[in-house]
Amino acid sequence: MSQTITEKILAAHAGVKTVHPGQLIEARVDLALANDITAPIAMEVFYKASGKKVFDPKKVVLVPDHFVPNKDIAAAEQCRKMRLFAREQKLTHFFELGEMGVEHALLPEKGLVLPGDLVIGADSHTCTYGALGAFATGVGSTDLGAAMVTGQTWLKVPETIKLVYRGRPRPWVSGKDLILYTIGDLGVDGARYQAMEFSGPALAGLSMADRFTMANMAIEAGAKNGIFEPDDSTMAYVRERSKKKGKILHSDPDAQYRETRYYDLSSIEPQVAFPHLPENTRPISKVGKVPIDQAVIGSCTNGRLEDLRIAARVLKGHQVAKGVRLIIIPATPWIYQQAMSEGLLDIFLKAGGVISPPTCGPCLGGFMGILAQGERAISTTNRNFVGRMGHPGSEVYLASPAITAASAVLGSIGPVEALPRLKKVRSL
Amino acid sequence: MKYTGRVWKFGDHIDTDVIIPARHLTTSDPKELGSHCMEDADPDFVKKVHKGDIIVAGRNFGSGSSREHAPIAIKAAGISCVIAENFARIFYRNAFNMGLPIFESPEAAQTIKTGDVVVVNAETGLIEDRTLKKKFQAEPIPPFMQELIDDGGLVAHINKKAQGPEPKVQGQKSKR
Numbered sequence: 012m013s014q015t016i017t018e019k020i021l022a023a024h025a026g027v028k029t030v031h032p033g034q035l036i037e038a039r040v041d042l043a044l045a046n047d048i049t050a051p052i053a054m055e056v057f058y059k060a061s062g063k064k065v066f067d068p069k070k071v072v073l074v075p076d077h078f079v080p081n082k083d084i085a086a087a088e089q090c091r092k093m094r095l096f097a098r099e100q101k102l103t104h105f106f107e108l109g110e111m112g113v114e115h116a117l118l119p120e121k122g123l124v125l126p127g128d129l130v131i132g133a134d135s136h137t138c139t140y141g142a143l144g145a146f147a148t149g150v151g152s153t154d155l156g157a158a159m160v161t162g163q164t165w166l167k168v169p170e171t172i173k174l175v176y177r178g179r180p181r182p183w184v185s186g187k188d189l190i191l192y193t194i195g196d197l198g199v200d201g202a203r204y205q206a207m208e209f210s211g212p213a214l215a216g217l218s219m220a221d222r223f224t225m226a227n228m229a230i231e232a233g234a235k236n237g238i239f240e241p242d243d244s245t246m247a248y249v250r251e252r253s254k255k256k257g258k259i260l261h262s263d264p265d266a267q268y269r270e271t272r273y274y275d276l277s278s279i280e281p282q283v284a285f286p287h288l289p290e291n292t293r294p295i296s297k298v299g300k301v302p303i304d305q306a307v308i309g310s311c312t313n314g315r316l317e318d319l320r321i322a323a324r325v326l327k328g329h330q331v332a333k334g335v336r337l338i339i340i341p342a343t344p345w346i347y348q349q350a351m352s353e354g355l356l357d358i359f360l361k362a363g364g365v366i367s368p369p370t371c372g373p374c375l376g377g378f379m380g381i382l383a384q385g386e387r388a389i390s391t392t393n394r395n396f397v398g399r400m401g402h403p404g405s406e407v408y409l410a411s412p413a414i415t416a417a418s419a420v421l422g423s424i425g426p427v428e429a430l431p432r433l434k435k436v437r438s439l
Numbered sequence: 440m441k442y443t444g445r446v447w448k449f450g451d452h453i454d455t456d457v458i459i460p461a462r463h464l465t466t467s468d469p470k471e472l473g474s475h476c477m478e479d480a481d482p483d484f485v486k487k488v489h490k491g492d493i494i495v496a497g498r499n500f501g502s503g504s505s506r507e508h509a510p511i512a513i514k515a516a517g518i519s520c521v522i523a524e525n526f527a528r529i530f531y532r533n534a535f536n537m538g539l540p541i542f543e544s545p546e547a548a549q550t551i552k553t554g555d556v557v558v559v560n561a562e563t564g565l566i567e568d569r570t571l572k573k574k575f576q577a578e579p580i581p582p583f584m585q586e587l588i589d590d591g592g593l594v595a596h597i598n599k600k601a602q603g604p605e606p607k608v609q610g611q612k613s614k615r
Contacts, residue, residue, distance in 0.1 A: 048464045052507055055467075059594045061601070078465060085465035135505040135529060149505040151533035153593055199452055200499040204528050233502065235528055288452060375461035375504075396456040396503060403460075403479040 013263035015171045016240055017206040020146040020260060024129040032170040032269075040070070041128040041145075043158045046114055046371075047075035047089045049133030049151075054096050056156025065100045066162030072104040072123065073097055074114040077371045082378040112343025112369040115139035115227060115311035119219075120343055125249060126241040127258025131155060131164055136311050136393065138234065141209075141226035142219060143249065144241035144260065149230060169235045170269040172202055175211035178276040183427050185321070186221025187313055187391065187411040190228045191282035193274065195292030203233035205269060208262065213276050214239065219248045220317035227312045228393050231289040283389075283424055284409035287397045295414060295426045305388040306331075306419035307400075308412050309340025309367070310374040313391030316346045318412040323355040325416035326362040328433040332422030337364035338373060338380045364419070376400045382407075389418045440561045440585055442519040442540065444491040448553040449480060451497035455504040455530065459512040472508050473515025490517040493559070495551045497523065500541075501530025510537040520559055522566060522577070524548040538592035540580060542566065547575035561585055 012029045014022065022029050025036035045053045050073050057065070065071045073093050078086035097105030104123065106112070115136050118124050126144035130137060133155040140147035150164065158164045174193060194201075207229045214222070222239050229237025239245070240261045249257060280294035308314070308322050319341060331337045339359050341347035347369065350356050356366055367373075373380030374392040382388055382401030388408070390400065395407035408424060417427045456479070463475045477484040494513065500523035501509060510533050513521065520540040534541045540561055547566045551557060555570035564579035580588070590596040 048461075048506060048508075052467045056594050059598060061598075077461075083465065089465060133505055133507075135503065137505075149529050151505055151507040151529060151536055153507060153536040154532065156594075199502060200525075200527070203499065203525070230503075233499065233527060375456070377461055377464075381462075394454075394456070394503060396454045398460050398479040399456050 013265045013267065015206070015208060015262040015266045015268070016144065016260050017146055017171055017208065017236060017238055018168060020127055020129055021166065021168055023127070023258070030168045032168050034168045035165060036168060037163055037165050038129055040131050040158050040162060040164055042070050042072055042123060042130040043155055044072045044074065044114060044118065044130065044132035044134065044137060045152065045155050046077050046134055047079060047086065047093060048077045049155065050093045051089050052152035053133055053156035053159065054092060056153050057159045060157060060160050062160040065102070065159045068101045069103045070162070071100065071102055071159050072118065073102060074106050074111060074117060076111055076114050076369065077375065078377050079111060079370055080108055080368060082372070110344060113311045113314055113371055116315055116342035116346070119143060119223065120252065120345060122249065122252030125253060125255055125257030126245060127260050131158055135230045136227050138229045138236050139223050139227040139311060141229065141236050141238035142222035144239060144245055144257070146236055146238065148236045169204055169206045171206040171208050173208045173210055173268045173271040175271060175273045176209070176213040176276060177211050177273065178213055180213070180276045181280060183281050183413045184276065184279055185411045185413065186217055186224040188279060188282045189274070189276070190225040191284050191289065191292045191409060192279050194228060194232045194289050195282065196272065197232045199231060199288050199290045200233040202229065205234055207232065207234045207237040209237060209239045215242060218317055219244055220315040223315065224312050228289065231393060281411060281414050281426060283414065284395055286395050286406040286408065289393070289395060289409060298424050301408065301424040302387065303335060303389050303418055303423060304386040305336045305338065305380065305382060306415050307338045307340070307373050307380055307388060307390040307392060308415050309338070309342060310371065310392040311342065312393040313412050314340050314342030314346065316349050318391065319346065319350045319355050322412045322416040323358040325413050325427055325430070326364070326420065327358050329362055329420045329430060331363035331419045335419055335422055337362070337419040338367055339364050340367040341369060343369055373400060389415050389424055391415050440589065442491070442493065442559040442561065444493040444519050444557065445489065446493050446495050446551055446553055446555045446557050447484065447488065448551065449494065449496040452499045452502055453480065453496050454502045455506050455509040458501065458509040459506065464506065464508055467508060469511050469515035472512040476512040476516035485516055488517050491519045492517060493557050494518050494521045495523070495548055496521065497548055498525055500526050501534070502527035505529045505533070507533045507537060510534045510539040514539050522547050522551070522559065535584060535587065536593040538588045538590065540588050542577040544575045544577040547577065550575070
C-alpha cells in the first residue's frame with residue numbers, strides 16, 4: 012500500500028507494515044522531551060505510575076529553558092526538581108545552564124534527532140523536528156510521563172495535507188514568510204488533527220534553519236506534525252552532528268492525501284501576522300503604519316545562527332529607533348559563540364540592541380521582555396495570542412528576522428527596503 | 440454522569456495562554472492555577488464561577504501550548520465540563536488525561552448563551568439547554584472514559600486499577 016512519510020514512520024514504530032489515517036497505534040518513541048514547565052508534572056506522573064527507572068536514560072531529554080536562568084524562586088524550584096530527577100535517573104541529556112539552549116534549536120544541533128525518528132515532547136513546538144524527516148509531536152505531561160516509564164505512546168494516525176512550494180523566492184523572503192503565508196491560507200485550525208507535509212521543488216533551496224522554522228509553526232495551523240522529506244541538505248546537517256544517519260524515508264508518489272495546496276514563491280511577499288492569531292497575516296506592503304515599542308529576535312522559531320546573520324545584515328551600520336527596545340536571543344550557547352566570533356553580537360550592540368542568554372522567556376511572556384499595557388512588539392516568535400508577551404492589553408506582530416530587524420530601526424513595521432541607504436556598506 | 444451548571448460563553452480559538460497565562464506556570468498547584476483560569480479573557484471569571492458551571496466555546500478550543508496546566512486550571516476553577524464546536528488536538532487528549540469531560544457540538548456551541556442552565560448527559564451525549572428549552576446531541580463518553588474521568592484522570596485511574604477493587608467485608612467499612 013502506498014504511504015506518506017508520516018505513515019511510514021508511524022508504521023515502523025508500531026512494528027507493522029502499514030498504517031492508515033484514523034488508525035490507533037501504540038508506537039515506540041526514540042526520544043521523550045520535557046522542559047521546566049512540563050517536566051515537573053511529567054515526573055509526578057512517572058512516580059505515581061510506579062515508575063522506578065526511565066525506559067532508557069539516553070532517550071529521556073530534559074531541557075530547562077522556559078524560565079531559565081531562573082527568573083524567581085518558584086522557577087528555581089522547578090529546575091531543581093528536574094536536576095534531581097536527571098541525577099537520580101542518570102539521564103544522559105539534561106542540559107544545565109551553560110549548555111542549555113532553547114530546546115527545539117538545541118536537540119537538532121546536538122544531533123539527538125535523526126531522520127525517521129519518532130519524538131514526543133511535552134511542548135507543542137516539538138513538531139520542529141519534522142524538518143529532519145522525523146515524526147515529532149507535542150503531548151501533555153501525562154502522556155510524556157507515561158512514555159518515560161514505557162518508552163511507548165499511543166497515537167492516532169493523522170491524515171496528511173500536502174503543501175507544494177514552487178518558484179523562486181523574492182528578496183528577503185524566508186521560511187518564516189512561507190509558513191506565515193501558509194497559516195494565513197489554511198487558518199489556525201486548518202490542519203487540526205492532521206499532518207502537514209512540506210513538499211515541492213522550491214524547498215531544495217531552503218536552508219535547514221528555514222525548514223526548522225516552517226515545521227516549528229505547523230502547530231499554529233493546528234497540525235499534529237509538520238514534515239519535510241530528507242534530502243542532501245538534511246543529510247549534510249545530520250552528518251555534521253551525529254555518527255548515525257537515521258532512516259531516510261519518502262512519501263510514495265501515489266500516497267493518499269486529504270488535500271494538496273500549491274504555493275508560488277514568486278508571488279509571496281514578506282509576511283506579518285497581526286494580533287491576535289498567527290493566521291492574521293498580511294504582506295508587508297499592506298501593513299500600513301504600525302509603530303512598535305519592542306522588537307524580539309529569537310525563540311525556537313527564529314533564534315538560529317542563520318536568523319542572527321540576517322538580522323545583522325539588516326542592522327549593520329544602523330541604529331535602533333529612539334523609543335524602541337531590541338532584544339536578541341541566540342537560541343543556544345553554540346549559536347551565541349558563533350555569533351560572537353562572526354562579529355554579529357558587535358553589530359547588535361552597536362545598533363543599540365541587548366543580547367539575552369538562551370531562554371524562551373519573552374516568547375511566552377515569561378520574563379526578559381514583558382510588554383506593558385498598550386505596548387506593541389514585533390517578534391520572530393511563533394504566537395501572538397492575547398497576553399502572549401505580557402499584558403493582555405499588549406500586541407504582538409509576528410515576522411521574519413529581516414522584517415523584525417528593519418522594523419526596530421524604522422520604529423514601525425516595515426520592509427528592509429525602507430531603511431535609509433548607508434554610505435559605506437561593508438559585507439559581513 | 441450528568442453535569443448541570445450555568446454557562447460561561449467564549450468565542451473561537453480560546454488558546455491555552457488565555458486559559459492559563461504562562462506567567463503563572465512556575466507552579467503546577469491546581470489551586471493556584473485555578474485562581475488564574477481565563478483571567479486574560481475575563482479578569483473576574485474565577486470570582487463569578489460557581490462549582491459545576493459549564494464553559495461553552497466556539498472552534499478550536501485549547502489551541503496553542505501542550506501545557507496540561509490548562510485543563511487542570513479549568514477543573515480547579517470549578518468548571519464541570521466544556522462544550523465547544525471542536526477542540527485543538529493536544530488539548531483534547533490532555534483534557535481526558537486530566538479528567539475534564541469535554542463535548543463537541545457545533546449546534547450547542549453556537550446556540551447556548553452565557554447564563555443559560557445546561558444539563559449534559561455524558562452517557563447519552565445529550566446536551567439540554569433548560570433556559571432555551573433546546574436539545575443538542577454530542578458524541579457520548581464511553582463508559583471506560585467516564586470511569587477515567589470519575590477517578591480524576593488517567594494516572595489516578597490506572598493506580599486505582601492497579602490496586603484492584605476495594606476489599607468488601609460484610610458489616611464493616613473499608614479502612615482504606
